Amino acid sequence: MTLTDLSNGFRDDDQRRRVQAVIHDRLADDREPQECRYLMRFWWQLCMSYQEVPMKELSLNVREPKLAVLEWLISAIRTSHDEIDEWAATMQEAFPVIQDRGFRAASESNS
Secondary structure, three states: OOOOOHHHOOOOHHHHHHHHHHHHHHHOOOOOHHHHHHHHHHHHHOOOOOOOOOHHHHHHHOOOOHHHHHHHHHHHHOOOHHHHHHHHHHHHHHOOOOOOHHHHHHHHHOO
């Protein structure tokens, strides 16, 4: 399944940025570097019309339940703007904000 159509599925840039914020803030955990790398490639895919990351690579590198969350998002993007809004609202309740440990460690070492 190609993911090159995702960037066209959002109501507007605000909706896309909201979805990207959920992925960045709630799914991409730097304690899991390989998974985080693929989640951020998917994050980038939401802006691009070319293939940044294929679904097969996501399946190999993103574990459940996050993979199921991405599959739901892809379906929502291809279904309706309201589905995207529902996805974003549900994810904000289901996943806590992740603390960026790498950024915090770099900030503390510069103090």
